[in-house]
């Protein structure tokens with residue numbers, strides 16, 4: 270089956286690595302991909318926000334399945350574009366419709382959806398220019414801290430946690446009056462701050478049935494001990510010790526099932542992944558956010574633990590037959606550590622040669638590349654803030670994380686390499 274995977278990060282390298290092992294995947298195209306995905310299939314240089322270019326590629330390469338890694342093409346309606354074209358509509362498509370992708374593309378849509386289906390989440394109100402003054406009064410009477418969220422996609426930067434009223438009102442003004450996040454911030458959600466430990470849960474759904482994938486916990490802050498600026502993610506572990514059977518029962522009963530039933534009841538086409546960003550508040554799960562795709566770097570620990578043939582699961586999802594599939598999970602722990610460029614997440618340089626990629630790290634460790642490319646001299650060089658991650662298996666978090674850490678310390682190198690050495694620290 271000719272498969273096209275869209276995206277270019279560590280998530281896509283992990284997906285390409287897994288798809289390439291499938292009995293069905295031949296050939297696998299990745300657009301635009303990175304230097305790592307080039308080892309799993311054929312990279313094709315296109316802009317994945319250009320639907321006509323994707324259409325042309327599908328026709329040229331006789332693509333039979335499209336798998337979408339990042340959210341943007343989904344929120345912009347790539348699924349609907351495929352379903353509207355005779356030549357494309359029969360292609361298996363992994364990713365939700367534009368409507369389904371609003372779970373991530375609009376915080377207010379997600380909040381209203383959760384309210385309609387009684388899914389536990391933080392209390393909230395939404396504001397825009399039409400009820401601006403009312404919002405100021407609401408903020409002044411809100412408990413601290415106050416969480417402000419831009420409604421639309423803001424590249425992971427649209428959430429502000431404000432510790433005092435001056436900061437909250439200033440952020441509110443910046444978003445609604447000064448267009449801090451452009452269109453994405455024209456409407457904002459103000460919500461209560463929830464205290465607890467976070468957990469990422471993933472399902473693959475066919476819009477009616479779902480399969481629960483291994484859960485994960487990611488580490489967003491740049492510094493050791495979860496200090497410093499927020500990043501796209503510095504590491505992740507799976508499984509997560511506090512995700513006990515009884516907690517996961519609550520997650521399925523109170524959150525996952527009502528979400529899938531809600532999509533089905535509302536006739537929202539959804540064949541793809543849902544990421545549930547959850548928080549454990551005194552033993553009860555609440556939804557912090559939905560994503561309409563897999564997380565990064567969580568994918569780099571979730572996918573290596575999945576034993577099923579991924580293309581087989583995708584075909585079952587597209588045929589709405591996931592009730593007949595069963596997930597098989599590697600019982601080992603996986604931990605991934607992200608190596609980033611000096612200066613990330615603020616400013617950083619690119620183009621430095623990466624050493625240590627050719628070595629065989631055995632069956633216990635995998636390297637997934639993110640911001641990398643092959644330069645004109647055919648060398649693999651840095652091409653982003655998050656450069657690559659090392660995922661290792663182990664009997665527990667300590668063993669898995671220390672294996673990855675050793676490889677990053679001893680074997681992998683590029684100018685300005687930085688990584689956290691404490692991934693999974695709270696569970697050790």
Ligand code: AMP
Pocket residue numbers: 391416425428460461462463464467546557558
């Ligand atoms: P989001 O983009 O909605 O995932 O938010 C980014 C991060 O902000 C989350 O991963 C949480 O750490 C934090 N966050 C968002 N909403 C809340 C909330 N209501 N209470 C506490 N922390 C939150």
